[in-house]
Amino acid sequence: MRRRTVLVTGGAGFIGSHLVDRLLERGDRVVVLDNLSTGQLSNLERASTNPNFHLVQGSVLDELVVDELVHRCETVVHLAAAVGVKLIVEQPLKSLTTNIRGSEIVIEAAHRYRRKIMVASTSEIYGKNSRGPLTENSDRILGSPAVVRWAYSTAKAVDELLANAYHRERALPTVVIRLFNVVGPRQSPAYGMVVPRLVRQALRGEPLTVFGDGNQTRCFAHVSDVVTALTTLLDAEAAVGETFNVGSPEEISIRDLAERIISATGSDSAVRLVPYDAAYGAGFEDMERRVPDIAKLHTLTGWAPTRGLDQILRDTIAEARAEASSQLSAA
Numbered sequence: 001m002r003r004r005t006v007l008v009t010g011g012a013g014f015i016g017s018h019l020v021d022r023l024l025e026r027g028d029r030v031v032v033l034d035n036l037s038t039g040q041l042s043n044l045e046r047a048s049t050n051p052n053f054h055l056v057q058g059s060v061l062d063e064l065v066v067d068e069l070v071h072r073c074e075t076v077v078h079l080a081a082a083v084g085v086k087l088i089v090e091q092p093l094k095s096l097t098t099n100i101r102g103s104e105i106v107i108e109a110a111h112r113y114r115r116k117i118m119v120a121s122t123s124e125i126y127g128k129n130s131r132g133p134l135t136e137n138s139d140r141i142l143g144s145p146a147v148v149r150w151a152y153s154t155a156k157a158v159d160e161l162l163a164n165a166y167h168r169e170r171a172l173p174t175v176v177i178r179l180f181n182v183v184g185p186r187q188s189p190a191y192g193m194v195v196p197r198l199v200r201q202a203l204r205g206e207p208l209t210v211f212g213d214g215n216q217t218r219c220f221a222h223v224s225d226v227v228t229a230l231t232t233l234l235d236a237e238a239a240v241g242e243t244f245n246v247g248s249p250e251e252i253s254i255r256d257l258a259e260r261i262i263s264a265t266g267s268d269s270a271v272r273l274v275p276y277d278a279a280y281g282a283g284f285e286d287m288e289r290r291v292p293d294i295a296k297l298h299t300l301t302g303w304a305p306t307r308g309l310d311q312i313l314r315d316t317i318a319e320a321r322a323e324a325s326s327q328l329s330a331a
């Protein structure tokens with residue numbers, strides 16, 4: 001494998017920092033551009049001791065910085081985004097600007113210097129389409145633009161359209177990845193992500209708050225498996241110009257997830273159902289199911305998840321316990 005210089009936008013975040021570690025492990029040079037809005041320097045502790053690693057603290061909205069960094073690198077992985085339903089609902093304007101204008105700036109720079117670019121999209125693309133499993137060609141079913149929740153889906157769809165247009169009309173080498181729920185160590189509980197949030201509630205002995213009736217299902221993939229999918233796709237010539245679902249097909253209802261977390265932590269917490277309106281404000285809409293069809297990715301690369309929900313929960317619980325005991329000893 002040839003050594004490359006890879007720019008990872010959002011590389012101080014949850015998925016980005018794991019990707020950075022993996023790229024460095026295999027000998028690539030890595031430059032991270034991150035404004036540390038949801039990312040953390042501590043995620044890059046291991047990377048920062050590597051001479052092939054360089055962090056630039058700044059925004060993808062800064063065109064000059066993006067231009068210079070894209071110029072210096074051979075490949076771009078664009079992960080920087082305002083992520084998570086809670087953040088999007090609370091700060092719609094900032095989120096839209098980051099997720100649309102920020103992506104446009106990065107994709108334009110990749111085009112200017114003819115760099116291969118991987119663009120992170122999301123299963124939110126499918127909106128309320130609750131049929132499963134969803135293939136890359138499945139319909140998007142969205143509610144009214146007046147419902148802020150759909151802003152994230154719409155912004156990411158614009159990113160996909162831009163990447164596809166640059167590929168088709170300007171021959172830019174692009175790969176679009178639609179990530180379904182990714183979990184594992186370093187995922188912050190602060191922005192409403194369900195697994196880290198429920199795990200911490202269980203460890204604190206608080207009720208595990210489940211929104212709606214808890215019958216909605218999701219599929220959770222371990223970040224380590226997802227990073228393997230990303231590096232494999234980056235190396236696959238046949239992936240250029242294509243879009244891939246990346247996720248686990250193992251489906252679980254959120255209520256069952258909460259019960260699994262209670263039993264895995266040995267907590268005596270109970271599950272408390274919270275109406276969506278109380279959690280996210282009036283008019284919030286959610287989808288019943290979200291299951292990926294990963295046949296396209298599997299056929300091209302042979303990738304399939306290797307870590308199931310039990311391992312995901314073990315890793316997340318171990319991290320939350322370590323975090324709680326370090327907070328205790330610091331107090």
Ligand SMILES: NC(=O)c1ccc[n+]([C@@H]2O[C@H](COP(=O)([O-])OP(=O)(O)OC[C@H]3O[C@@H](n4cnc5c(N)ncnc54)[C@H](O)[C@@H]3O)[C@@H](O)[C@H]2O)c1
Nearest residue numbers: 010012013014015034035037038039059060080081179182
């Ligand atoms: N985690 C998931 O389950 C999931 C699911 C679908 C899609 N995604 C996508 O994967 C990508 C990474 O998500 P994550 O879960 O690691 O979230 P994260 O919040 O941990 O990572 C996002 C990173 O982007 C950085 N960032 C935000 N705005 C920026 C800006 N203007 N300039 C530079 N950096 C900026 C943040 O500081 C953070 O480090 C995102 O594009 C997200 O939409 C994630």
